[in-house]
Amino acid sequence: MSQYVPAGVLDGKVAVVSGASRGIGRAIALALAAAGASVVGMARTASALDDLGDEAAAGGADFLAVPGDLSDVDSIADMAAASWDWKGHVDVLVNAAGTIVRSEVLEVTPSEWDLVFATNVRGSFFLSQALGGKMLAGNGGSIVNVASVAAEVTTGASAPYSASKAALVHLTRVLSIRWAPTIRVNAVGPAYVRTELNTEWLDAGENLSWVVERTPLGRVGEPADVAGAVVFLASPAAAYITGQHLLIDGGWTAQ
Numbered sequence: 001m002s003q004y005v006p007a008g009v010l011d012g013k014v015a016v017v018s019g020a021s022r023g024i025g026r027a028i029a030l031a032l033a034a035a036g037a038s039v040v041g042m043a044r045t046a047s048a049l050d051d052l053g054d055e056a057a058a059g060g061a062d063f064l065a066v067p068g069d070l071s072d073v074d075s076i077a078d079m080a081a082a083s084w085d086w087k088g089h090v091d092v093l094v095n096a097a098g099t100i101v102r103s104e105v106l107e108v109t110p111s112e113w114d115l116v117f118a119t120n121v122r123g124s125f126f127l128s129q130a131l132g133g134k135m136l137a138g139n140g141g142s143i144v145n146v147a148s149v150a151a152e153v154t155t156g157a158s159a160p161y162s163a164s165k166a167a168l169v170h171l172t173r174v175l176s177i178r179w180a181p182t183i184r185v186n187a188v189g190p191a192y193v194r195t196e197l198n199t200e201w202l203d204a205g206e207n208l209s210w211v212v213e214r215t216p217l218g219r220v221g222e223p224a225d226v227a228g229a230v231v232f233l234a235s236p237a238a239a240y241i242t243g244q245h246l247l248i249d250g251g252w253t254a255q
């Protein structure tokens with residue numbers, strides 16, 4: 001498993017990670033903790049956040065679980081307030097929470113569309129608004145949105161999911177301009193990473209071989225592949241980088 005975590009690079013920083021209960025967000029939370037940050041983990045599943053807290057604490061990290069629902073704006077306000085009040089500052093926000101629907105274009109329902117956009121776009125926007133406003137008035141910081149290669153090219157992902165990630169990438173660019181130079185705002189765009197989100201899909205029919213054949217590096221991604229890029233973008237090593245969508249796609253889009 002690849003891992004890029006320069007120890008100490010985020011010492012003294014508070015990093016908030018949504019979608020921290022499993023998969024890519026969980027790996028990001030642990031990587032930010034290994035880089036020295038105190039980490040706030042958000043998701044709906046409190047028990048999974050507690051498990052993550054135990055693992056972070058075993059590694060010597062400071063961790064706060066803040067359970068809540070990102071599709072509910074009142075819950076977002078509560079989660080943002082609890083995160084900020086923990087240490088009186090937040091320096092890094094990673095919007096990793098996301099959901100997907102698999103329906104083909106002619107089968108997509110309004111409620112599926114709304115769920116995907118409420119979580120992937122509206123949730124990320126209002127969490128950024130709630131914490132970004134305080135970061136702007138404080139010490140500034142860095143926001144990293146977990147978008148997708150599906151925002152840039154057509155993959156096997158559904159229309160609502162792909163459109164939601166394209167919206168998140170453009171939101172990244174807009175906020176990077178509105179909030180420069182105080183807050184840097186970037187996105188990472190994974191291709192296929194094996195997590196609960198897509199394991200069933202990857203293991204169905206020929207999907208896995210379809211993905212691997214289109215991936216020059218010859219494998220699906222792992223959560224740690226994404227976490228390393230997020231630590232980099234959150235760190236001072238990326239001090240002159242803002243408004244970018246860094247694709248973590250094993251070469252998929254270079255073809």
Ligand SMILES: NC(=O)c1ccc[n+]([C@@H]2O[C@H](COP(=O)([O-])OP(=O)(O)OC[C@H]3O[C@@H](n4cnc5c(N)ncnc54)[C@H](OP(=O)(O)O)[C@@H]3O)[C@@H](O)[C@H]2O)c1
Pocket residue numbers: 018019020021022023024025042043044045046048068069070071095096097098099119146147148149189190191192193194195196197198
């Ligand atoms: N896996 C891939 O191939 C891939 C590729 C490109 C981009 N991505 C993106 O990477 C991010 C993480 O995906 P993953 O693969 O790690 O998926 P995952 O294993 O399904 O994890 C999704 C995370 O989002 C949280 N979440 C979902 N809806 C939420 C809500 N309404 N409120 C609060 N938290 C919510 C989940 O926590 P709870 O269920 O506990 O609330 C969970 O922690 C997503 O944004 C996804 O779109 C994934």
